[in-house]
Amino acid sequence: MHVPALSHLHAADPDVAALVEGEAARQHGKLRLIASENYVSPAVLEATGSVLTNKYSEGYSGRRYYEGQQFVDPVEDLAAARARSLFGVEHANVQPYSGSPANLAAYLAFLEPGDTVMGMALPMGGHLTHGWSVSATGRWFTPVRYGVRADTGRVDLDEVRDLALRERPRLIFCGGTAIPRTTDYPAFAEIAREAGAVLVADIAHVAGLIAGGAHPSPAGHADVITTTTHKTLRGPRGAMIMTTAEHASAVDRAVFPGLQGGPHNHTTAAIAVALKEAAAPEFAAYAHQVVANAGALAEALLERGFDLVSGGTDTHLILIDLTNRGVAGKPAAKALDAAGVELNHNTVPFDTRKPFDPSGLRLGTAAITTRGLTESDMPRVAGWIDEVVKAHEDEALLARTAAEIGAFMAARPMPGWAPTP
Incomplete structure (x- = not known):
């Protein structure tokens, strides 16, 4: 049985209810080893399914385009404050719908169409939104890609530096979607400074490990940090983008109104819950x-x-x-x-x-x-x-x-x- 119970769903639409229960039973009985999946707590599930899904809230706390934000604003403020505290950053935007829009916000905040962006090649472990050819990021910008050494399977930072100094990208991504080793954030930060680039650390896969102190943090090294809120962080399917105070306004404008309209308030609440859970011993x-x-x-x-x-x-x-x-x-x-x-x-x-x-x-x-x-x-x-x-x-x-x-x-x-x- 689903927890919280799906009594109303069973009564209103038994077909959908049966499919949800079936999926839950499938998750219960399998060894779930997909690296981007996890289980959320009942508290996160309840927040995700709350009446906050009824509310439109375009804009930011205290600066909305709709009235009736007396409870939504504190929810978003709480989520952002918990993100800042947990990850040790100066600014956190908790509105991105998912990881890909969070990464797109970095492009919109700092680049013009055609500008050069550097990221790990997809076959080497990078992400589609780090400039791969089938993504908008590889079609609207000029991608430069680094990989790993054939003999070690690890990034050669000397090669990354040489490539960055030769191509002079305006944006460098580190992190990815199939990287089994620790990312050297200080080394990437040094390369980005030398090349005159903004460094974006995509921590979608390791955010929970960073929050729990089991992986180094890019805070203090990367100009921008993007992450999903599920995977190792055990939150809902959402995202965050965190920055230094210097870049906060540019990033916020890129998220809204640059890329999306009203935030998903029920997801924001669930992110707040997950961040509180992630701060616990x-x-x-x-x-x-x-x-x-x-x-x-x-x-x-x-x-x-x-x-x-x-x-x-x-x-x-x-x-x-x-x-x-x-x-x-x-x-x-x-x-x-x-x-x-x-x-x-x-x-x-x-x-x-x-x-x-x-x-x-x-x-x-x-x-x-x-x-x-x-x-x-x-x-x-x-x-x-x-x-x-x-x-x-x-x-x-x-x-x-x-x-x-x-x-x-x-x-x-x-x-x-x-x-x-």
């Missing part, structure tokens, strides 16, 4: 456990012969290159999903396969850590992955594994849903 313990679990899982996968990009992980994220296993990422991911292990196929650096049928798998430990798994469970998780990859066409094995995993996860409570007694 229990969350710091959680963040460190996420990293410990990822390290233990990486070690167990290496012991079973898997090839990991960069040889391991410093974060929640692991990137597997399946080239030496004789199976591509997509069929392996589909087989694992059928067996109760949810992750995604992913390109790996220097991949010779196409993006929709790549060589790799991307996985993370944020969600399974929320469910209470620890380092001692990681060899078993690696064993399930190994067995399925070896016999990905054996439907009987997939079914047996799914049953084993379902039984294993049944004893681990899931925030937001519980089996009906």
Whole structure:
């Protein structure tokens, strides 16, 4: 049963209610290893589903274009104050609808169409909005891309510096969507200063680790910090953009009215709740456990012969290159999903396969850590992955594994849903 209960939804639209309950049961019974997913608390769920969804609030606190903001303004003020405190920044805008619009706001705040932007190439672990060709950011601006070394799977900062000084981008992105190693924010900041560029740190994947003290922070190094509020931060599907006081006005104007209208007030409230949760000592313990679990899982996968990009992980994220296993990422991911292990196929650096049928798998430990798994469970998780990859066409094995995993996860409570007694 969903927590909070969906009694009104069941009465009004049993078809949708059944689908929501089905999704909840699916999440309950699977090993959820998608690196960008997590479980939110019942408090976050309640805020997301609150009557704040009824209210329009274009503008900013104290400067709205609609009346009736007596409670919305304090909600947004609270979320922004909690973000500033948690991440140690001078200014926080909690209105972006998601991570991509937050990144677009950085472009709008500092660039003109055609200006040069530098970011990690998508196949190397970057994000679409860091200047990749199929994104508006790669079509409306002039992209310059850096990657990783073939021998280490890590960013070569000397090469990044040489590229930045040669191309002189106005904006440099660091961070990405499939980077298993720590980003050296001080080094990127030094390169950006030397090149005369604004540095944007995209921390969407590691925001929760930073909040919990399990990963270095870009605060004090990057001019702008963008992040989603889900993933490791365990909040709703939203985003934030944080800056120095110097850039606050430009960033705020870029978010509104530059890119979007009224903020989603119910999401803002849920962000405020998640930020309060992330400031608690229990969350710091959680963040460190996420990293410990990822390290233990990486070690167990290496012991079973898997090839990991960069040889391991410093974060929640692991990137597997399946080239030496004789199976591509997509069929392996589909087989694992059928067996109760949810992750995604992913390109790996220097991949010779196409993006929709790549060589790799991307996985993370944020969600399974929320469910209470620890380092001692990681060899078993690696064993399930190994067995399925070896016999990905054996439907009987997939079914047996799914049953084993379902039984294993049944004893681990899931925030937001519980089996009906």
